[in-house]
Amino acid sequence: MRIVALGDRAFLIEVGASIDEVTHRRVRAVLARLESRAIPGVIEYVPAFASVAVHYDPARVPPWPFGESSSPHTRLAVALSAALEQLDDAPAAPSRTIDVPVCYGGDFGPDLDDVARLHDLLPDEVVRIHASGDYLAYMIGFMPGLAHLGGLDDRIATPRRREPRTNVPASSVGIGGRQTGVYPLVSPGGWNLIGRTPLRMFVANREPASLIGVGDRVRFRAIVRAEFDALDARRLAGA
C-alpha cells in the first residue's frame, strides 16, 4: 500500500494496480477502516477500482502536540498510516445484493438484436446470459449513481457503438466493452442498449441517493412489459 499526494488537498492510497475482487476487497477494507476513525482534517473518501482517495483541508489538520513543525500533508500521512495498521485483521464489510428488474429488448433495448447477431446468439440467449450474471459494483463514478459493474460474461461483451447516442434515456441498461450498467440520468452514451429498468439509479433526495453502492452485488432480472409498467406506475405514484 502506498500513500501519494494528489495535489495539496488530497491523498491517493494505492492498494493495487488491477481490477479484480481481491483488490476490491482491500479497497473496501481500507475505506471501512478509515470511515470508522474520525481523522481530523479529512473531508471525504473516494474509493475507486484499486485506490481510495482522501480529500482534506490542510487548515484543519491538527498540529502535533510537540516536536518540530511540519506540513499538514506530513501530519495527515502519518495519521492515515497509523489508522491503516494491521488492516489484514479487518473483517470484510458486508455486501448487499441489489435486484434490478429489466425489461429487455423492444423500444427499451434497441441494440439487443445487434448484440445477439454479433455473437451469433438469439436475443433471448443474450437476455438469459445477462440476467444470470453475478455482478460486483467496483465503484460509482463518471456521473452521479453510475455503478461500474464487473462480471459481464465474455460471450456478450460488445464494443461500444461507433456513433454514440446524444440522448440515452435514464434507466437504460447497456453493454459497453466488458462493462455493463444502468444509465442513471439522461445523457450522451455509446453503450449498446439492451433494456430498461423501472428503477431510478440516482435520486438526489433519497437516502442514499445512489441505488447501488460500492461493493454491492447486482443481479438483473428479466421482466415483461406489463410488470415494467406496473413498477413504473408504482414509482411515479411515490410508493
Added chain:
Amino acid sequence: MTLRVQSAGLLTTVQDLGRSGHQQEGVPEGGAMDAFAHRMAALLVGNDERDAALEITLVGPSIVFERETLIALTGADLTATIDGRAMRLWRAAVVQEGTTLSFAQARAGCRAYLAVAGGIDVPLVLGSRSTYIRAGLGGMSGRALRGGDVLNIGTPPPLSMRIGAALRQPAQGSVAVGGWGAGASMRPAYTSAPTIRLIEGSHTRELSPNSRTQLTDGVFRLSPHCDRQGFRLEGPTLELMQPLELISEAVTFGTMQLPPGGAPIILMADRQTTGGYPRIANVATVDLPLMAQLKPGDSLRFTFISLDEAQRLYLAREREITQVKRAIELRHAH
C-alpha cells in the same frame, strides 16, 4: 425578499462552496470556480462564507432588487452598474428598492460573484445549493438562471444588518458604497497571463524530458473548450515516455490530465469524481482563483513548487481570509 432576474446573461448560476460527502456516489463537488472571490463577497455582506451567491460568467445578467438590499460584487470586472452608475467591486453596498444591477463588456477576468445579505435561498440538495447542470442538481431547479426567474433571499444575519445600517448613513441616492473592502493587496494577483504554480503529480516523471521542459518553458492558451468541468489547453503538445495503461481513480479540482492527443486538461469545479488519464500535475490551490478567471484565448505559463510550499501558501491565504472576517466583525461589533 427577492431578486428578480430580467435577463440572465451567458451563464449565471447559484453556487456555494460545493457539495462534499457524496463523491462516493459519483456526485461532483462543484461549487464556486473562484472560491476566493465567492468567500470575500460573502464576508463583505456579513454572510457565512458557505452561503450561496450568484456566479456570473462573462456576459452578466440584469437583476432588479425588489427591496433595499446589502450586496457585494467580487471577481471579474464585467462593467457592473447600478441604475447606470458604475458599481465598485470588492466593496459592500446598499442598493435601494427598485434599482437594477446590470453589466456591459468583460474588462478583466471571467467570473463575478454577487453576494446578497442572507444568501440566495434555494433548497439544499445533498447538502449544497450549488448548481450542477449536467445532472440537474441544486441551484435554481438544477439549471442556469433565465429571464423572469425570481430568487428568494435568506434572512440576513445580525452582522449584515449592522453593516447595512453603517452604510446607509448618510444616504447617497440609489446606492451607498462602503469606504472599505478587500483591497488589491489581499487579493490573488489576477491577470490574463498568469504563471500558475503546479505541484508534481503521480505521472509528472513519466513525461518525456522534452515535454517536461515544455510544460514549464512553453506558453499555453485556454482553448474554446473550457467550462466549469475543465479547461482544455492549447500550446506545446506533451507526451509521455511511454503510454500508460491506467485504471480510473479519483481526481481533484486542479488536476492536470494528459489525454492521448497531448493537449493537457485542467479539471475545474464540476469535474467528474474519477478519471483515467495520466495526471501530470496539480494546480496549487492558491492559484485556482487565477485559473477560474481565465477565459478562452488567455495565455498562461506554469512553474513547479513543492507540496510543502503549496501548503504554506494555502495556510497563509486562509489566515488572511480569517483576518478579513475578524476585521469586518470588529468594525461592526454592535
